[in-house]
Amino acid sequence: MGAGRHGFISDDFKGGARMDIRILAHIESIPIVDAHEHLRQESVRLAKQPDVMWLFHQYAGADLMSAGMSKADHDEVMNWEAPLEPRWRKFHPWFEKMRHTGYARAVLIALRDIYGIERLDETTYRDASERIRAENRPGLIERCLTRRGNIVRILNCNYELDQPVAECRSLMPIWSLSNVQKREDLAGLEAQSGVKVVDLESYRAAVRALFAVYQSRNVIGLKMVLLPWTHVDAARGNTLLCEVLAGTCSDPTALQAFLLAEVLELAVPFRFTVAVHCGYYSGVWCNFTPSHVRNMVPLLQRFRDTRFDLFHLSFPWVDEAMAVGKAFPNVSLNLAWCMIISPTGTERAMSEILGEVPANKVLAFGGDYWELPDVAYGHLRLAQRALAGALSRNVADGAIGLDDAKRVADWWLRENAYEIYPLAKNE
Ligand SMILES: [Zn+2]
DSSP states (O other): TTTSSTTOOOGGGGTTGOOOOOHHHHHHHHHHEEEEEEOOOOOHHSSSSOOOOGGTTTTHHHHHHHHHHOOOHHHHOOTTTSSSHHHHHHHHHHHHTTTHHHHHHHHHHHHHHHHSSSSOOOTTTTHHHHHHHHHOSTTTHIIIIIIIEEEEEEOOSSSSSSSSSSEEEEEEHHHHOOOOSSGGHHHHHHHHOOOOOOSSHHHHHHHHHHHHHHHHHTTOOEEHHHHHHOOHHHHHHHHHHHHHHOOOOOOOHHHHHHHHHHHHHHHGTOOEEEEEEOSHHHSSOOGGGGGGGGGGGGHHOOOOOSSSEGGGTTOOOOOHHHHHHHOOOTTEETTTTTTHHHHHHHHHHHHHHHHOOGGGGGEOOOOOOOSHHHHHHHHHHHHHHHHHHHHHHHTTTTOHHHHHHHHHHHIIIIIIIHHSSOOSSSO
């Protein structure tokens, strides 16, 4: 259909001749489990009057800065309270340089499908902004994700027990329990658990009590950010914890490693799945190298009864993430965010994973947005097409049959989530 329905998106993005329309149609019919978002309560976004440039905040804004926009200009451009036109003048030159990246594509698909804007330019930015503001009313998350995206569950890291919509199930952060550098860092744990921490035993009791609260509130997992980890024995860990309780800590890094292991150990009987941020960080100027998936290996070997859902294919160390996915029975690969970091790389990775990793260990979509359910929908459309392209190639190559391809799509977009996370299907 040439430049028809998909207009500003390049033909390459459509998957071209490699795309088997039967596979795409099947994929587009699957009710989705969105395997990772950060969705805030809807009132947070509804309190704003967002315009078209604000839709580029979070990820796409980083590509504006990567292209060369200054941080000051970025912050001004994202300030929806300031006049529209001067901000567009600052935005437009850098937008032209990054409109082809995955971060931008997700926004552009949202503009096309949700707001009816085929091409964002000088003639449409005002209209686009008016439409976004008109649509910014209660039910936005449901309209974008549940109805339009056919998403039936959202594994949500807003780090709150209260969730924005009924489809969400929450994951809670590990770092608020393990990153203890001073006495006050334990205040949240004590308040939520009702247990005063005076030594290692009471710390354990507090974490157990907190996990019982989590379980009663439908929490399905814990989330950690990967850092290099080495084992610290209990005697040394206890000494370091007592130092913090007394007001100092001689080795906060060792204490953090110790408490992380304690928390993982205490979580085992609760059956929480542990989601792990691996690899790339959002933003610019970040040192993401400590999150290399190789740093996960000692934890994977030690905690064999814990299910670890490794995020983002540890981008850019995708080959290593696939190898870890293959080598460790307690690992799944969660492709949240990958699609917009690297659209072509993710489609290629999907194809490689199919041949390398058992098909019950993959979650193919997570939007990874905080206040942008509309852009998360755009991201979903990209991921669906990439998966259709990857599976089509495998069918065309004779690696799998058409029915196999459809079954893998069902698993990767929905069924696996019910096995990898303690999620009930009929609740
Ligand atoms: Zn995330």
